[in-house]
Amino acid sequence: MKIIIHRGIDQIGGCITEIASYGGTKILIDLGHNLPDGDKSSIDSLESPGSLDDLLSGVSHIFYSHYHNDHLGFEAKVSTKTIQHIGALSLSMVRNLRSHMTKAKDLCKEAQASLAALNRFQAYISYKRVQYGDIFVTPLPVSHSAIDAHMFLIECDGKIVLHTGDFRDHGYRGEELLQRINDLLKLRVDVLIIEGTMLARADKRMINEVELQDQAIDLLNRSKYVFVLCSSMDADRLTSFIMAAQRQNKKRRIIADRYQVQQIIAIKKASSKPYNGIFAYNYYNETRIELDRMKRYGFMMFVRNSKTFEKNIDDILTEAAINPHDVLFIYSQFMGYLLKEHKAFKIDLYNFVHRHEWNIVHLHTSGHASKEAIKTLCELANPTTAIIPIHKEGRGSLQTLNLNVDCPIIEYSTVVNDIEIIIK
Ligand SMILES: [Zn+2]
Ligand SMILES: [Zn+2]
Structure with missing residues (x-):
C-alpha cells in the first residue's frame, strides 16, 4: 500500500490524502481548497491548468470527511470518471449553501457548477463497510463543527488505516462517538492519520x-x-x-x-x-x-x-x-x-x-480536537506502524504530547512494514 500526504503536514486546510493499493486502486480522502489568509483570496496551486487532472489521474473515488471548504472545494472540477462520496446530511447542507450562493452575482456560476457536481455525489452510510476495487472503506461518524463529519477506516493490502479528518470530543455526542470508535479500534490499526490543528496553539481548557x-x-x-x-x-x-x-x-x-x-x-x-x-x-x-x-x-x-x-x-x-x-x-x-x-x-x-x-x-469553543483528545485517540489506536499528523501548522508537533504508543510519528517519506509513505 502507498499513502501519499499531498497536503496537510505543515498546513491547516487544503487536505488531500491518497491511498493506493498494489493492485492499482487509488482513492482520496478529502480534496480540500487552501484556506485564505484573512481577507485575501486563497491561493491554490491546484487552480492552475492541468494540476488537478494530474493529481486525479487513476483516482476512482474521493471520500470527503465533511463539507468544510478546506476538505471539499474542487468538486465541480472533478471529472465524471471519479466518483465523489459524502454523508447524506452533509450533501443537503452543501446543496443549501450552494443554492444560497447562486443569489450572489460573483458566486453564481461557480455555485451552479458545484450543484451540478453534487447531483452526481454518492452518499455513504455510517458504519457501512463498502468495497471499492481492492480497498474497503468504513465511514465512522464523529463530532466536529461540521455536522455529519466522519473518520474513515480503510483496509488495503492487509493493512488498516484510520484517517480521522477533523474531530473533537467536546461537541454534542463527541465522547459517545469516540467511545464507539474505541470499540471498533479493538481491531488492529496499522497507520493512524490524525488532525493536529490545536498542536501549535496555547494550552487552554476548551469548554464543551x-x-x-x-x-x-x-x-x-x-x-x-x-x-x-x-x-x-x-x-x-x-x-x-x-x-x-x-x-x-x-x-x-x-x-x-x-x-x-x-x-x-x-x-x-x-x-x-x-x-x-x-x-x-x-x-x-x-x-x-x-x-x-x-x-x-x-x-x-x-x-x-x-x-x-x-x-x-x-x-x-x-x-x-x-x-x-x-x-x-x-x-x-x-x-x-x-x-x-x-x-x-x-x-x-x-x-x-x-x-x-x-x-x-x-463566546466560542473550537471545532477541533484538544491536545488531550489527540493524545487519547493516538493511545487508543496505538498503531502497529505509524502515526502521521496532518491538518496542522509546521511548528505543531505530536512529540510534545509524550505519547504512550509503540510506533514512530512519521512526517517524512519512508517505507515501513511494506507501506510506502510519501509526504509531499
Ligand atoms: Zn479542516
Ligand atoms: Zn473542518
Missing part, C-alpha cells in the same frame, strides 16, 4: 458545547436584544444558541434568515432536539408584526457579515427604536479573525462586528 449553551443562557438573562454571529453550517453552535434561547425564555423571539432556517430544518431532521418557533426574517412581509413582538419579548437573531444583514440590523434598531447600548452582540467564531495582528484578520468582519456601539462578547 453544553457549557457554552449554559454561558449563552447567562448572557441572554442579561440582555433582551441579542445578535449572534456564528457559522450557518455549524450545527452544534446553532443548536447551542437555539436551546439556550428556548430554555432562557420561551417567549423570546428566535430569528434567522431563510437560508439559516433551511439549514436548521436539515439539522432538525437528524436530531431529536426541538428546533421550534424560529422566525425567518423577511423585512418586506410579515415582519412588521414580528418587530412588535421582538421589541416586547426580546429577541435573539442569527446574523452574518453581509450587506443584507447590515440593512436588516439597522432597520430593526430604527423601526423598533432600540438603543444599540441595550444590545448584546455575541461573536461565536475564531477570535483570530478579529485581531488586527493575526494573519487571519478580516477587516470586513471586524467592521461588521463593530457596526454599532453595542456590547460585544466572544
Whole structure:
C-alpha cells in the first residue's frame, strides 16, 4: 500500500490524502481548497491548468470527511470518471449553501457548477463497510463543527488505516462517538492519520458545547436584544444558541434568515432536539408584526457579515427604536479573525462586528480536537506502524504530547512494514 500526504503536514486546510493499493486502486480522502489568509483570496496551486487532472489521474473515488471548504472545494472540477462520496446530511447542507450562493452575482456560476457536481455525489452510510476495487472503506461518524463529519477506516493490502479528518470530543455526542470508535479500534490499526490543528496553539481548557449553551443562557438573562454571529453550517453552535434561547425564555423571539432556517430544518431532521418557533426574517412581509413582538419579548437573531444583514440590523434598531447600548452582540467564531495582528484578520468582519456601539462578547469553543483528545485517540489506536499528523501548522508537533504508543510519528517519506509513505 502507498499513502501519499499531498497536503496537510505543515498546513491547516487544503487536505488531500491518497491511498493506493498494489493492485492499482487509488482513492482520496478529502480534496480540500487552501484556506485564505484573512481577507485575501486563497491561493491554490491546484487552480492552475492541468494540476488537478494530474493529481486525479487513476483516482476512482474521493471520500470527503465533511463539507468544510478546506476538505471539499474542487468538486465541480472533478471529472465524471471519479466518483465523489459524502454523508447524506452533509450533501443537503452543501446543496443549501450552494443554492444560497447562486443569489450572489460573483458566486453564481461557480455555485451552479458545484450543484451540478453534487447531483452526481454518492452518499455513504455510517458504519457501512463498502468495497471499492481492492480497498474497503468504513465511514465512522464523529463530532466536529461540521455536522455529519466522519473518520474513515480503510483496509488495503492487509493493512488498516484510520484517517480521522477533523474531530473533537467536546461537541454534542463527541465522547459517545469516540467511545464507539474505541470499540471498533479493538481491531488492529496499522497507520493512524490524525488532525493536529490545536498542536501549535496555547494550552487552554476548551469548554464543551453544553457549557457554552449554559454561558449563552447567562448572557441572554442579561440582555433582551441579542445578535449572534456564528457559522450557518455549524450545527452544534446553532443548536447551542437555539436551546439556550428556548430554555432562557420561551417567549423570546428566535430569528434567522431563510437560508439559516433551511439549514436548521436539515439539522432538525437528524436530531431529536426541538428546533421550534424560529422566525425567518423577511423585512418586506410579515415582519412588521414580528418587530412588535421582538421589541416586547426580546429577541435573539442569527446574523452574518453581509450587506443584507447590515440593512436588516439597522432597520430593526430604527423601526423598533432600540438603543444599540441595550444590545448584546455575541461573536461565536475564531477570535483570530478579529485581531488586527493575526494573519487571519478580516477587516470586513471586524467592521461588521463593530457596526454599532453595542456590547460585544466572544463566546466560542473550537471545532477541533484538544491536545488531550489527540493524545487519547493516538493511545487508543496505538498503531502497529505509524502515526502521521496532518491538518496542522509546521511548528505543531505530536512529540510534545509524550505519547504512550509503540510506533514512530512519521512526517517524512519512508517505507515501513511494506507501506510506502510519501509526504509531499
Ligand atoms: Zn479542516
Ligand atoms: Zn473542518
